[in-house]
Amino acid sequence: MTDMSTLAPGGERSSTPGRPRRPRGRTKASGLPVWSIPYVLLIPGLLVIGALLLYPMVQVGIMAFQKVGLAQISGRRPTEWVGLENFTRIFDSEIFWSALRNTVVFAVVAVTLTLVVGTAVGVLLNNLGRKMSTFLVVGIMFAWAVPPVAQGIIWKWLFDAEAGVINWALNLLPDWLSSLLFGRADWTGEPWLNDAWSIYMVLALTVVWASFPFIAVSVLAGLKGIPSELYEAAKVDGASAWRTFRKITFPLLKPVFAVLTVLSIIWDFKVFSQLYVLMGGPANREAFNLSVYSYAEAFRSPPRMGSGAAIALVLTVILLIVTAVYVRQLVRQEDL
Template identity: 85%
Template sequence: MTNTSTLARDGGRRASAPGRRRADRPVRRTRLPVWSIPYILLIPGLVVIGALLLYPMVQVGIMAFQKVGLVQISGKKPATWVGTENFEKIFDNEIFWSALRNTVVFAVIAVSLTLIVGTAVGVLLNKLGRKMSTFVVVGIMFAWAVPPVAQGIIWRWLFDAEAGVINWALNLLPDWLSSALFGRATWTDEPWLNDAWSIYMVLIITVVWASFPFIAVSVLAGLRGIPAELYEAAKVDGSSAWRTFWKITFPLLKPVFAVLTVLSIIWDFKVFSQLYVLMGGPANREAFNLSIFSYAEAFRSPPKMGSGAAIAVVLTVILLVVTAVYVRQLVKQEEM
């Protein structure tokens, strides 16, 4: 019995000894530096951005210095390098300066109105109860979710000369009131989408209608983060609503307004789909903006993709300059 138990104990030790040696053996693990982990996680996103954004931008930049026409597109001849010839041609073209003026004026008006309307709606939403605010937010976000082409179709139908709702509604006004407000009594067959100024009026309405919900929801989110004690103190001091907005709301939401302004500038400078639909294609040259002008040069017969790419490069440079100047001013204000 003693020998059996001793052997059993020895055998147990011998059987378990290799297991202990394997458990005690240190496991080699390759560890990455902590600082490299965020950069590694960014690689998939950078690859997607490079494939979808950077590569096309580089190609457009190269094409702006080349002659790319129908012969080059068909592959019969390679694209030829022409230097700055494309830029010289578009700068000598009167349509370019007209399109640039239309782009800048439209962007200034549309961005201003979008921010004003969106901020006003955001402040009003903050005054509503939680349930009613949620209901209104869901309702206005439907407008923001409408695709740009569908926006153009909706408002082109509303302002249609023959079957448009706008002409029908204006004709319902009494003649004396319509004459006093607009200088005319009848609106039958009014061609809103023939002249450049009326096209851009409709375009401004379209863009503001579709863009202000995003501004309103963003402002509402910022207002929800402001302590209520500040408004209570201002109310006790007898501050008016206008003074409270400029002394409390606006300074605290300045970072939000900065981001919204930059995004609105970028979006409104390069509006294309809505204007294309409202115009019915690149037909009215007086109503061109830089995006439509670039499209017309690149794809309308005879196609001149080098000139179209040059216009796109000019538009991109303008956006970068405007955004950089605006952001720099904001940084200076924050430092002061």
């Protein structure tokens, strides 16, 4: 007896019994092929991205090979193509290499501290009750929501030499304790934001304070998806908290940590607003990073927008290389 449920129209047996056929025609509403609809829906978003991101990036790339100064901006002279002259100028400058060193060292320190602090807070929030966890999440997200310029202003006030809370708090310590810990007892008028090292110390505190809430909430979301039975089994086996994190939490959250690391690298490599505010403008060349150095070259008198664009292009290439290498390593580890 023939099974009529597996026969296609015309008497031929269907190769996929019981499965509805995929429509291959055109939709009645739009007249477009069905397969093209997802791509058509992406066009508005791609146009916005192209207008806001791709076009400025292309213009910066073009400007990096041109001489764009005050005469070109005012229209007295046409823009001149100078080839690699802008790159030669910045590579011959000691400020560029100092700014590159500051950028890389700061990014390594800030990314590491942000991930460690954010992960620790995320694990802590996961172990709290629902109400307390929600309350703390809302509280720490206020720090993440503060605009970068406001972050710089807050921490600049905290470390102000004359009216800063930090100097006031350090002066409250007993003289013997302050001398034992820091080698000095009087902190009145301490100029934290005059030296490049102390500026980057304050900048690291600023960035970690503003960035760890995003890491913590992301880790918390990932922890909610891990079955509790795994932790119960580890507890029964007598595993310590660190061993549980290393053997269960970290492997299962590796994709989350991969994304967070890439985002943190991108954000911390191109920090500008907070450093600009803490420095009070591009005055201290020893404290430049590549973003501030690019701004100083492009907009300080005399403006050299071609050199500033070249520095920005170098920073972009460095970010692309670092991100590509990191992602490639992650992919190779997954394949193994």
